[in-house]
Structures are given as C-alpha cells and as structure tokens.
Amino acid sequence: MNKLLLTSNAASKEVFQMLQDEIVARLRSVGKKDNSQMVSQTQYHDAEDSLLKWGEHHGVKSKLRIAFYQGAGRGMVASESIGVGDTALEIPESLIISEELLCQSEVFLAIKDFNNITSETMLLLWSMRERHNLSSKFKTYFEALPENFNTGLSFGIDALAALEGTLLFDEIMQAKQHLRQQYEDLFPLLCTNFPEIFRKDVCTWDNFLWACELWYSNSMMVVLSSGKLSTCLVPVAGLLNHSVSPHILNYGRVDEATKSLKFPLSRPCDAGEQCFLSYGKHPGSHLVTFYGFLPRGDNPYDFIPLDLDTSADEEDGAAQSVSTSQTTHMVRGTWLSRSGGFPTYGLPQPLLSHLRAALGCDLDESTTEADIKENDRVVLETLLSIFNPMLEDLPETDESDRCYSRPHFCVGAIHLHHLPVVLISNRESASWDVKLALGYKDLQRRIISSIVTSCTSALENV
Numbered sequence: 001m002n003k004l005l006l007t008s009n010a011a012s013k014e015v016f017q018m019l020q021d022e023i024v025a026r027l028r029s030v031g032k033k034d035n036s037q038m039v040s041q042t043q044y045h046d047a048e049d050s051l052l053k054w055g056e057h058h059g060v061k062s063k064l065r066i067a068f069y070q071g072a073g074r075g076m077v078a079s080e081s082i083g084v085g086d087t088a089l090e091i092p093e094s095l096i097i098s099e100e101l102l103c104q105s106e107v108f109l110a111i112k113d114f115n116n117i118t119s120e121t122m123l124l125l126w127s128m129r130e131r132h133n134l135s136s137k138f139k140t141y142f143e144a145l146p147e148n149f150n151t152g153l154s155f156g157i158d159a160l161a162a163l164e165g166t167l168l169f170d171e172i173m174q175a176k177q178h179l180r181q182q183y184e185d186l187f188p189l190l191c192t193n194f195p196e197i198f199r200k201d202v203c204t205w206d207n208f209l210w211a212c213e214l215w216y217s218n219s220m221m222v223v224l225s226s227g228k229l230s231t232c233l234v235p236v237a238g239l240l241n242h243s244v245s246p247h248i249l250n251y252g253r254v255d256e257a258t259k260s261l262k263f264p265l266s267r268p269c270d271a272g273e274q275c276f277l278s279y280g281k282h283p284g285s286h287l288v289t290f291y292g293f294l295p296r297g298d299n300p301y302d303f304i305p306l307d308l309d310t311s312a313d314e315e316d317g318a319a320q321s322v323s324t325s326q327t328t329h330m331v332r333g334t335w336l337s338r339s340g341g342f343p344t345y346g347l348p349q350p351l352l353s354h355l356r357a358a359l360g361c362d363l364d365e366s367t368t369e370a371d372i373k374e375n376d377r378v379v380l381e382t383l384l385s386i387f388n389p390m391l392e393d394l395p396e397t398d399e400s401d402r403c404y405s406r407p408h409f410c411v412g413a414i415h416l417h418h419l420p421v422v423l424i425s426n427r428e429s430a431s432w433d434v435k436l437a438l439g440y441k442d443l444q445r446r447i448i449s450s451i452v453t454s455c456t457s458a459l460e461n462v
C-alpha cells in the first residue's frame with residue numbers, strides 16, 4: 001500500500017489512502033482481547049537485565065522490554081507504540097546460533113562424520129555442552145534460559161494418565177520414544193569415543209531432554225545471508241511469546257544490507273502491550289507437546305482427528321464422488337465455519353461435503369428442498385453418532401474448576417445405586433502438567449460440544 005501511495009495519481013491516492021486506513025483500523029481491532037496479565041516489569045531480574053545489556057552491546061536494536069506474564073513466564077512488551085511495518089526488534093546475524101556457527105566448533109570437527117549425524121543433532125549436542133561452558137560467547141544467553149521448559153515432553157505419569165485416549169497422548173508418547181531412541185543411539189557411544197568433548201556428567205538424559213526442549217520451544221527457521229535455510233536460536237527474540245493473533249507474522253530472512261534479522265509488525269502494538277510472535281500454524285496438541293502451553297482464544301489450527309470408514313461406499317461405487325482419498329478430516333470449531341452454498345448449519349463445510357458424499361447424500365442444483373432436508377437429517381444423525389460418544393469419553397469439569405471422574409455405578413446387595421462423582425483433584429492445586437492436560441481436554445470438549453450443539457439445533461430445523 002505504501003508503494004502504491006507513492007506512485008499513484010491524486011485520484012487513486014485518495015482511494016488507496018481510504019483503503020489503507022480501513023485495513024489498519026481492522027488490523028487494530030484484532031487480538032485486543034489477548035492481553036495476558038503482566039505480573040511485573042524486569043528491573044529486579046538480573047539474568048534478563050544482563051541478556052538485554054549483552055544484546056545491546058552486540059548490536060541488538062529493540063523497541064521492546066522484558067516483562068513477566070501470568071502463565072507464560074517472560075514476554076516482550078512494547079516500550080513505545082509501534083506501527084504496522086515498523087521493526088520491533090533487530091538481531092545481528094552474528095548473534096544467531098545456527099549451523100554456520102556450529103561449523104567453527106569443536107563438536108562439529110569431532111563428530112561431523114559420525115553415523116550420518118545431521119546438523120540439527122549436532123546443534124542440539126553443541127547447546128547441551130555450551131550451556132556448561134563458562135567461557136562461552138553465549139554464556140549470558142544460556143544463563144537467561146529457563147532451568148525447566150515444562151513442555152509435554154516432560155509430562156509426568158498423572159498428566160499422561162489424564163490424557164490417555166487423546167491425540168495429545170499419542171503425540172507425546174511418540175515424540176518421547178523418538179527422543180529416547182535418539183539418545184540411546186548417541187550415548188554412551190559419544191562419551192566413549194570422544195571423552196574430552198562429551199563428558200559423562202554433562203551427557204545425561206535430563207540434559208539431553210533439556211536441549212531438545214530448548215530447540216523445540218525456542219528455535220526459528222531463518223534464511224541466513226548465505227541463502228541457507230537453517231534452524232536457529234535467536235537470542236532476545238526467543239523471549240517473544242506466541243498468540244493466535246500475533247503482531248509479528250513475517251520474519252525469518254536475514255536482511256542482506258544490514259546483516260540482521262528484523263521483526264516487523266503486521267498489526268500495531270501500543271506502548272505497554274505485550275508484543276506477540278507467530279510460532280506457526282500449530283494446533284493445541286503440538287503447542288502442548290513441544291512448547292508446553294495452550295494459547296488463549298480460538299485457535300483456527302485446532303482439530304479433532306476422525307477415521308471415517310468409506311470402505312462400504314467404495315464397494316457400491318459411491319466413493320468416486322468423495323473428493324479426497326484421505327480418511328482423516330479436519331473438524332474445525334463450528335464458530336469458524338463459513339456459510340454459503342448448501343446449508344452448513346454452522347458445521348465445517350468440508351466435513352459435511354465428505355459425509356454427504358460418503359453416505360450417498362450428494363447435493364446438486366436439481367435436488368429438491370425436501371430431499372436436501374431428508375439427506376441432511378441422515379448426515380446430521382451420523383455426525384451425532386460420531387461426536388456424542390467422544391463427548392461422553394471426556395470427563396466433565398464443574399464451574400468451580402474442579403475435575404471429577406465420571407459417575408461410578410455399582411451393584412449393591414439389595415439395590416442398584418450410584419456413587420457420587422469422585423473428586424480427582426482441585427485444579428488450582430494440581431501440578432503444571434496435570435493442569436495443562438486438563439486444559440487440553442477442556443478444549444477438545446469445547447470443540448466437540450460445539451459440533452454436537454450445531455447438529456442438535458440443525459436437526460430441530462430440518
């Protein structure tokens with residue numbers, strides 16, 4: 001828009017200006033509700049102060065300060081109002097931890113030919129070791145990193161038990177298994193072959209897991225000035241928290257002219273407001289597993305996995321009309337679905353189309369109103385038969401934020417009676433991982449129950 005405004009004639013300029021003002025006004029209204037509660041400013045926190053000073057000394061330019069937020073640890077807050085297109089933060093390439101930095105390290109020279117090792121694994125090993133190197137150039141950075149990342153990879157037995165049967169449970173178990181395998185492939189072999197570089201007391205499973213969580217939760221994909229796309233740690237910028245309506249969306253390429261990584265704003269950030277980054281289009285399960293949090297607000301990338309068996313349709317040829325061969329469909333929260341075309345009843349349109357086709361209830365222009373209604377009744381009842389059992393499998397949470405198991409029924413000597421619901425825990429006093437696990441289940445329940453509500457009210461009207 002800025003470019004168009006510079007080059008267009010007077011009449012067009014007026015129109016472009018109006019368009020730009022309208023776009024900016026709409027951008028300004030986005031994400032206003034996502035203002036988490038700031039706990040404190042940073043002046044009393046040495047590690048964060050030192051990190052900012054160290055960054056400044058090495059050329060970091062920033063319109064942001066560090067602040068502490070409830071439930072999110074550190075975050076970055078705008079010290080002045082920052083407009084669309086303005087750079088909130090600028091990090092010199094020389095401070096970025098990437099495979100190019102790794103190439104100059106002892107770790108790289110020692111193990112570059114070891115068992116087809118990837119540069120990502122070498123970076124992980126480098127950071128595990130560098131954290132304990134008192135003369136590291138990145139000492140201040142490592143000192144400001146959390147002792148524990150508290151991601152899904154560190155979930156304890158109670159949190160995992162609470163998640164059993166969910167997609168998140170599978171995701172965490174698979175990721176943990178993968179990391180365990182990786183650790184066993186590397187250790188104790190590396191300690192035996194390179195005892196000077198890989199000390200046994202440093203190469204523990206806990207330290208390895210810490211390094212994995214560091215890279216999962218803090219790394220960014222960056223195109224370096226060499227043109228290479230690399231997974232990197234970016235000191236200071238690693239303090240930016242994620243939001244579903246972030247201020248910073250487009251970043252990740254080192255500026256050729258300034259040799260720095262810039263973080264420009266896609267929506268304005270007022271002075272004193274937390275400045276959010278986008279970590280990517282991740283569903284809640286991914287954010288819990290690899291980052292250890294669920295974002296506030298409706299996340300458009302959340303989904304419920306469905307296995308729709310279309311084998312019966314294939315036999316009678318109806319499968320040809322199913323537009324995709326995949327059996328897993330994204331079921332978005334109904335508040336995100338769009339209307340238009342055939343009725344969607346507030347339900348996800350791709351899911352409805354798939355079911356209409358799979359059940360042989362395809363609609364076209366010649367379908368009569370009565371047939372549409374009859375077909376849709378079949379589709380909606382099928383949906384309820386899929387989602388109602390899912391809802392029953394998720395435990396209820398009451399208003400006082402306590403978590404209960406489902407009612408227990410038992411056969412007494414004389415009559416059948418049911419026991420009162422059993423209190424599992426008070427959520428306030430639950431551990432961080434159990435709270436997160438329960439939060440994830442609440443989210444699943446919210447999405448599923450919105451589908452059930454839409455189906456039920458649609459059925460009343462068809």
Ligand SMILES: C[S@@+](CC[C@H](N)C(=O)[O-])C[C@H]1O[C@@H](n2cnc3c(N)ncnc32)[C@H](O)[C@@H]1O
Binds near residue numbers: 071072217293294295
């Ligand atoms: C890149 S770091 C951001 C800085 C981090 N808050 C800190 O104190 O070091 C990513 C981590 O921040 C936290 N985080 C990021 N966005 C969050 C959010 N919207 N809500 C809660 N925690 C968040 C999670 O613990 C995540 O693993």
